[in-house]
Amino acid sequence: MKRLPLTVIGGYLGAGKTTLINRLLTEDHGKRLMVMVNDFGAVNIDASLIKAKGVDTIELTNGCVCCTMGADLFMAVGDVLDRPKWPDHLIIEASGIGDPARIANVSRNEPELSYAGIVTVVDGENFEDLLGDVQIAPQLASQVAVADLVVVSKVAQIRTSLRHRLEATGAARMMTAEAEFSQLLWDIQGEVPDRSHAHAHFAQWSEEVPGFFSRDQITALLKSRPSGLYRVKGFVRLLEGMAEVQVVGKSVEITLCKYEGTAVLVGIGPQAQFDMQAIKTWWEGA
Amino acid sequence: MNQITVFSAKNILTMDAARPNATHVAVKDGKILSVGGADCADQWGDVVHDDSLKDTVLMPGLVEGHAHMMAGAMWRYAYAGYHDRIDPTGKIWTGMTDIDAVVTGLSEYASKLEPNEPLVGWGFDPIFLRTERLSRKHLDEISPERPIAIIFSNFHLMCVNSKALEMAGYSRESNGEGIIMGPDGEPTGELQEMAAMFPIMRRLGIDFRGLSQTPDSIRSYGDVCKRAGVTTVTDLYSSMEEEDLATMLAVTGEGDFPLRIVPALGTAGANPAEMAQFARHLRKSSTDKLRLGAVKLMTDGSIQGWTARVRWPGYVGGQANGLWNTAPDQIYELCEEMQKQGVQMHIHVNGDEAAAVSLDAMEQAARTHPWPGARHVLQHCQMMDRGLYERAAELGACTNIFSNHIWFFGDQHAELTLGADRAARMNAARTALDTGVKIAIHSDAPVTSMGPLFTAWCAVNRQTMSGETLGPEECITVQEALHTITMGAAYTLKLDTEIGSIEPGKIADFAVLGQDPTAVDPMALKDVPILGTVAGGKVHLL
Numbered sequence: 001m002k003r004l005p006l007t008v009i010g011g012y013l014g015a016g017k018t019t020l021i022n023r024l025l026t027e028d029h030g031k032r033l034m035v036m037v038n039d040f041g042a043v044n045i046d047a048s049l050i051k052a053k054g055v056d057t058i059e060l061t062n063g064c065v066c067c068t069m070g071a072d073l074f075m076a077v078g079d080v081l082d083r084p085k086w087p088d089h090l091i092i093e094a095s096g097i098g099d100p101a102r103i104a105n106v107s108r109n110e111p112e113l114s115y116a117g118i119v120t121v122v123d124g125e126n127f128e129d130l131l132g133d134v135q136i137a138p139q140l141a142s143q144v145a146v147a148d149l150v151v152v153s154k155v156a157q158i159r160t161s162l163r164h165r166l167e168a169t170g171a172a173r174m175m176t177a178e179a180e181f182s183q184l185l186w187d188i189q190g191e192v193p194d195r196s197h198a199h200a201h202f203a204q205w206s207e208e209v210p211g212f213f214s215r216d217q218i219t220a221l222l223k224s225r226p227s228g229l230y231r232v233k234g235f236v237r238l239l240e241g242m243a244e245v246q247v248v249g250k251s252v253e254i255t256l257c258k259y260e261g262t263a264v265l266v267g268i269g270p271q272a273q274f275d276m277q278a279i280k281t282w283w284e285g286a
Numbered sequence: 287m288n289q290i291t292v293f294s295a296k297n298i299l300t301m302d303a304a305r306p307n308a309t310h311v312a313v314k315d316g317k318i319l320s321v322g323g324a325d326c327a328d329q330w331g332d333v334v335h336d337d338s339l340k341d342t343v344l345m346p347g348l349v350e351g352h353a354h355m356m357a358g359a360m361w362r363y364a365y366a367g368y369h370d371r372i373d374p375t376g377k378i379w380t381g382m383t384d385i386d387a388v389v390t391g392l393s394e395y396a397s398k399l400e401p402n403e404p405l406v407g408w409g410f411d412p413i414f415l416r417t418e419r420l421s422r423k424h425l426d427e428i429s430p431e432r433p434i435a436i437i438f439s440n441f442h443l444m445c446v447n448s449k450a451l452e453m454a455g456y457s458r459e460s461n462g463e464g465i466i467m468g469p470d471g472e473p474t475g476e477l478q479e480m481a482a483m484f485p486i487m488r489r490l491g492i493d494f495r496g497l498s499q500t501p502d503s504i505r506s507y508g509d510v511c512k513r514a515g516v517t518t519v520t521d522l523y524s525s526m527e528e529e530d531l532a533t534m535l536a537v538t539g540e541g542d543f544p545l546r547i548v549p550a551l552g553t554a555g556a557n558p559a560e561m562a563q564f565a566r567h568l569r570k571s572s573t574d575k576l577r578l579g580a581v582k583l584m585t586d587g588s589i590q591g592w593t594a595r596v597r598w599p600g601y602v603g604g605q606a607n608g609l610w611n612t613a614p615d616q617i618y619e620l621c622e623e624m625q626k627q628g629v630q631m632h633i634h635v636n637g638d639e640a641a642a643v644s645l646d647a648m649e650q651a652a653r654t655h656p657w658p659g660a661r662h663v664l665q666h667c668q669m670m671d672r673g674l675y676e677r678a679a680e681l682g683a684c685t686n687i688f689s690n691h692i693w694f695f696g697d698q699h700a701e702l703t704l705g706a707d708r709a710a711r712m713n714a715a716r717t718a719l720d721t722g723v724k725i726a727i728h729s730d731a732p733v734t735s736m737g738p739l740f741t742a743w744c745a746v747n748r749q750t751m752s753g754e755t756l757g758p759e760e761c762i763t764v765q766e767a768l769h770t771i772t773m774g775a776a777y778t779l780k781l782d783t784e785i786g787s788i789e790p791g792k793i794a795d796f797a798v799l800g801q802d803p804t805a806v807d808p809m810a811l812k813d814v815p816i817l818g819t820v821a822g823g824k825v826h827l828l
Contacts, residue, residue, distance in 0.1 A: 013615055038555035055528065072525060074484045075495055081488070095555045097613035101463070105481035108462030110488075111455040135595075135614055135643070138606065256459060 003114040004081065006090045006107040007185050010100030010143045011121035012130060016153035016177060017093050018042045020121055024091065025049070025060060029182055033063035034080060034087035038095055040067040063087055074106065081112050089116065089186065097139055101146040108253065116185060117248040120147035121177070124155030128165055145170030148249020149184060149230065153177040172250055173227050175270060188233045188266055203274035205229060207283055209263040212237045215254055218245070221286050222252045228273035234265035290314045290333040291823065294324065297802050298344045300788040301772045311344065313794040316822035320790050338825065342817055343802045345768070346787050347517025347795030348738040349775035351686045352632075352665055352728035355521040355547075358506030359497040360408050360732050364395040366436050367409030369694075371735050374509035376828060382410075385418055392436075393428045404490040405429070407436040409732075410445070413590065413698055420445045421468070422475025435486050439733065440591060444483050445475045454485040499530040504537040508545040512826055514736045515797030515816040517546060518776070518785055522632055522665065523582045524549035531571055538575040544821040546575050546795075548779050550582040550632045554611065558623035565629045574793070574822070577781070580630045582665075583620055584611040586640035589668060589703050590695050594637030596669065602705035608637060618647040624662075625651035630780065631662045632686075638669035645677045652681060663778045666730075668712050669704070675714070675721040684778040687713050689727040689745040690734040696750035710757030715745045719766060726775035727767070738775075739803065742767035743812035764808050796820040798827065 011017045021035055025045055037043055040056065043065050052059040057066040064087070068076045073092070080090060090113075094100040100118045107113035120143045123130075131137050144150055150171040152158050158166075158176060166174055175181060180201035213221075218236050222245070225232070232247035238256070245265060246253040267279075291313045298308040298321070305321055312319040312327030320326040327333050358374055365371055365379040366388055372378050382388040388410070396405050405428065412420065425434045425447035433450040437443075451457070451473055458471045464482025468474040477483050487493070497503055498521070511519050526534065526549055538547055551568070553561050561581060569579030586608055587593020592601055593608040600607055612620070617633075621644075624631050633648075635641040641664060648662055663684040664670070668691060670678070678685050691699070692713055700709035718725045727741045745767045748756045755761075762770075776786030785793050800815030818827035 013613060039557045041557050041560060072495060074480050074487075075493055078484070078488045078493075096616065097610045099609075102479060102481060105463040105479070106484050109454070109456070109460065109465065109482050110485045135639075136610065139610060139613075253461065 001111065002086075003112055004086050004090055005114045005116035005187050006092065006104065007116040008092050008094055008100040008104040008118050009121065010094040010098065010118060010147065011096070012123070012136070012140055012143070013096035015121040015123045016151075017121050018044075019153065020119070020151065020177065021091065021093060024182055024185075025063070025065065027182055029186070031062070031088040031186060033089050033091055035063065035065045035091045035093070036068045036073070036076060037065060037093045038067070040065070073103065077106065077113075081110075097136065099139070099142055099146065104146075108251075114187070114246065115248060115251055115253065116187065117148040117251070118146055119149045119151055119185070120144055121151045121153055122166070124152040124158065124162060124176070128162055131165065131169075141169045147171060148173065148251060149181065150174040151177050151181065173230060173273075175273070179270065179272070181270065183268065184230050184270065188231055188268055201271050202268055203228075203271045203276070204266065204268050205276070205279055206264065206266040209234070209236050209265055212239055214239060215243075219252050219254060222247050224282065226275055226278040226282055228269040228275055229267045229279060230269040232265055232267040235259050235261065235263050236265070237263050288314060290319060290327050290330055291336050292324065292327055292333045293344070293820075294335065294337050294340045295342055295344045296340070298788055299768065299802070299804060301346050301769060302787040302789040304789070308788070311788055311794070311796075313823040316794055316824075318788060318790055318792050318794050321788055339798060343799040344788065344820075345515070345797045345799060345803070346772040347785065347819055347821065348515045348771050348797045349518045349726070349779070349781075349786060350511070350514070350516045350728060350731070350736060350738055351520055351663070351726040351775035351778050352522050352688075353519055353731040353736055354523065355503060355507050356494070356497045357731035357736055358508070358510045359500070359503035361506065363437070364392055364405060364407040365409050366392060366407035367439060368411055368414040369735070371409070372513060374506045374513070376513060384415060385420060385424055388420065388436075389424055389427050392434070396428055396432060399432070402432050405432055405434045406490060406492055407434075409439050410436050411439040413695075419474070419476065422447050422451060422473070425475060433490055435490055435492065437492075440588070442479055442591065444477050444486065446477060446486055447475060450486050450490065451475065453489045456485075495525070498524070499526065499533060501533060501537050504534065504547075505543070507547070508543055510731070510736055511545050512819050513816060513828060514738060515799065515819055516736065516738060517544065517795035517797070517819050517821050518779070518781065519545060519547055520779070521547055521549040523552040523584075525552055526568070531568065534576055535571065535573065539573060542824065542826075543575060544819055544824070544826045546577065546785070548577045548580065548781075550580040553581050553583055553620060558620045559627075562623050562627040562629045566627060577779070580632060581624060583617065583631055583633045585617055585633060585635055585644055586610060586637050589636050590698055592703065594669075595639040595643075596637040596704075597639045597642065601703055603702060607639070614643050614647075617643060618650060621647040621651040622654060625657055625660060626655045628657065630660065632665050633662065634665050635670075636666045636668050638671065638674065641667060641670050641674050645674065645681065645683070648681055648683060649677070658682065661778065661780055667718075669708070670714065670718070671711065672717050672721060675718045675723050679721050679723040684724040684726070685718055686726040686728050686775070686778055687715050687718065687745070688730060689713050689715060689741050690729050692748050692756050693744050693750060694734050696748075696756040697752045697754065700754075700756065711760065712757070713745075714757075714760045715762045715770070716760040719762060724774065724777050725770055726778045727770050728775075737812070738771035739814055739816070740812045742771050742803075743808075745770070746808050746811060764804055764811060767811075768803060794820060794823040
């Protein structure tokens with residue numbers, strides 16, 4: 001069955017969610033995106049990319065942006081799935097105080113959606129101060145804790161104190177907003193990495209998977225992978241049959257399937273954080 | 287046209303201090319011409335006497351200051367709640383007080399549906415049925431073939447049968463959040479939060495948007511209100527868009543539509559300046575029966591869901607402090623912008639921390655953009671104490687208190703959420719009135735059933751479901767309670783010069799009652815029969 005990948009972008013007011021979205025909409029990645037945002041006015045897209053502008057949608061040459069609010073968000077997702085033609089990828093901006101997982105969870109439950117990660121944006125300059133505000137700190141901390149990828153904005157490098165603070169809050173993978181990251185959102189195409197589309201900023205890994213696993217074994221193995229390996233997909237043999245593997249950040253999904261090919265896993269991660277030796281050691285220890 | 291009709295009644299409780307009681311009211315052009323005895327309009331020319339209401343008691347049309355349009359349309363689904371409830375057609379649905387009753391009641395409902403048509407229920411509340419958890423096994427007894435989903439009264443949970451689970455592909459393999467698994471590793475049928483409920487809703491055709499803006503829903507809301515004696519009602523989180531306006535105008539403009547609707551636009555997530563402009567734009571389309579231009583802010587969650595933001599000492603069970611639906615910074619920003627553009631706000635505040643932050647934000651906005659007649663309304667105000675009410679009074683803000691909670695959830699608040707002492711101080715109408723703040727009281731229908739006389743009964747008696755009197759010091763008198771459900775609520779909607787009392791010049795909106803609420807035992811206030819309404823001089827008996 002065809003599934004529409006969903007990525008949710010979380011982060012507090014002013015963290016830089018919209019800047020990130022604007023960038024995704026302008027980059028040349030060859031995907032048709034559908035982006036649902038809170039504040040329509042804040043989306044600032046080069047006029048040359050705009051095909052048509054309506055009251056609550058902007059049609060772009062590479063997708064569209066629409067404005068949704070609160071409780072109707074899920075219904076709007078339903079409308080997208082009911083369309084005869086889907087976009088390649090759905091991106092939803094969570095509200096500033098909202099829990100991005102509350103939205104992203106739908107992609108683990110709805111058979112026509114697939115989970116494509118939670119990206120939480122934090123302001124590299126003031127996030128530590130915000131965590132000192134008792135009124136909002138618990139909700140901001142949980143935005144970081146549920147994130148598969150934390151994007152730190154407004155700084156060229158992540159300060160050590162902030163890095164430690166984010167790690168203590170549950171961030172497993174982080175990068176600055178200046179770094180290339182969009183490839184991490186997209187589903188890995190094909191069963192083996194396509195070298196022709198290899199991107200200088202991203203590294204790939206692939207291995208055949210011999211033998212049989214229990215569900216718990218393979219889940220534990222994938223959860224203990226080196227953090228540079230952001231996405232992993234492929235097939236493994238479980239005792240009860242072949243299973244599809246979908247790994248995005250902290251999320252590991254193992255689903256029984258009818259597949260008769262080779263058991264193989266492929267992975268991708270940001271070049272700067274990709275430690276092939278660590279990956280090799282991890283895999284050989286499996 | 288310009289006929290003068292003089293209605294006679296056993297008693298007319300005018301809620302007008304200048305003439306509290308009368309036996310006759312004269313109506314011309316849908317408005318009240320004069321009030322008094324049989325001859326009250328004689329000096330205005332020829333009159334026609336209408337004695338069809340002579341055995342009834344008239345009050346001003348009741349005003350419900352916090353309800354939702356869904357209250358009408360929910361009845362397209364099967365009612366599965368614990369308490370007896372009356373539908374828009376007047377049918378009484380007996381409360382289902384144990385799980386067997388739920389199964390029997392819904393089986394009977396299912397027998398009237400098309401084969402395999404989905405059965406959707408609403409209003410179920412496990413807080414009242416603590417012995418056993420509703421599960422797919424119970425619902426499979428109703429039908430293994432027909433998909434079944436029972437939506438809980440808080441709209442955050444549902445329980446579905448095996449067929450519905452199968453349609454959404456839910457199985458022991460599912461590992462998403464919110465699909466509750468039993469000890470046998472299979473889904474129990476209970477689903478928590480939208481992310482888990484949505485795949486079911488999609489496949490069973492449940493769409494909450496359709497529950498508000500369709501002609502049927504609007505008419506059904508009119509019927510629900512008529513049965514409660516209500517002639518003016520709010521829709522307090524409207525998602526109305528430009529294209530919904532025409533529908534609303536057409537239905538509310540029908541000659542026999544018995545209701546005035548005051549929608550407040552939801553503001554979640556939107557840009558404050560644009561939202562304020564949209565509210566002002568809508569305001570220009572207002573008619574007598576559709577009053578547009580206000581907005582609603584959500585701040586925190588609910589106390590019984592432990593999502594309200596509460597001050598020290600927090601929840602009695604040690605639960606974490608609740609959740610903001612709108613961050614304090616955004617509350618400040620919204621208050622500033624709405625105040626600047628002259629848009630009235632209804633601000634949802636359940637917990638006392640949410641009320642305190644909202645008052646801070648309103649005070650700051652008031653310093654920057656003075657607006658003496660703003661009349662912003664704090665809504666629910668369940669934990670507001672004297673200090674917070676004093677501040678509301680200073681700012682000229684109104685408070686609309688959730689008195690129905692005392693009866694429906696008072697016992698739970700004492701035992702599970704706030705503890706006995708603070709529960710006894712909840713929904714403090716007495717304190718509010720004593721500080722001089724303007725108050726209304728409300729049902730939040732469909733969260734609890736619409737019925738201002740029942741709400742008044744709650745504020746007067748403060749009785750819980752177990753029969754306890756929760757905080758007797760906070761009881762108000764019958765007279766005060768009747769004032770809050772008429773003039774009090776009208777004031778919060780800035781309609782107090784047009785409705786809320788029976789006096790010359792106002793719109794001829796009346797509640798038609800079978801008994802005099804000031805003459806019955808205060809404990810019988812909720813049982814005073816509602817016979818219908820008069821809306822703009824037109825009689826609508828049930």
